[in-house]
Amino acid sequence: GAGVSQSPSNKVTEKGKDVELRCDPISGHTALYWYRQSLGQGLEFLIYFQGNSAPDKSGLPSDRFSAERTGGSVSTLTIQRTQQEDSAVYLCASSLSGGGETQYFGPGTRLLVL
């Protein structure tokens, strides 16, 4: 079946602009995760959704970052007033029901802030 999909694949934006990144999880997966991968920091957790609720937002680096999930499916990560340090690959993953279950990753969105 279809895996996790993300759009856009690449995004170039100017400093100060807002961006929206989209994630379509595997159908039927109730748990959804956002991670960020950068050269210096590796792969870091941002936020976790169970259904439409976000019980763990501890990884969001600042209040410029927000995320929502609707209909227990698609999720959007929004970065307001982008900064150059936001440049990274943003990865989405989903799992059947959370806990320690296998997380399946999408291909990521490569964000470059000029």
Add this chain to the structure above:
Amino acid sequence: QKEVEQDPGPLSVPEGAIVSLNCTYSNSAFQYFMWYRQYSRKGPELLMYTYSSGNKEDGRFTAQVDKSSKYISLFIRDSQPSDSATYLCATTGANSKLTFGKGITLSVRP
């Protein structure tokens, strides 16, 4: 100290070599241990998943977990050029979020 430490590499080996990749972790609450493989410009894909201390084998890959020393290993036998990728160890407890090592880039020379 980061919760998961992984040698950054890079690592280059000849085809057919045995590869040993290692991570250490500090949080005793971690219960699940994974190895992900990531090819260039792709998302990570799960390679091995273990729950308890001991060994798990899948073809040419063996994952080893030693909870007493908080040590995670991945062994690749008869390495192939197609194994060239970045390998990430990861772990989680009951709270779902994965904590990753920084990853090591492996190159297998034909």
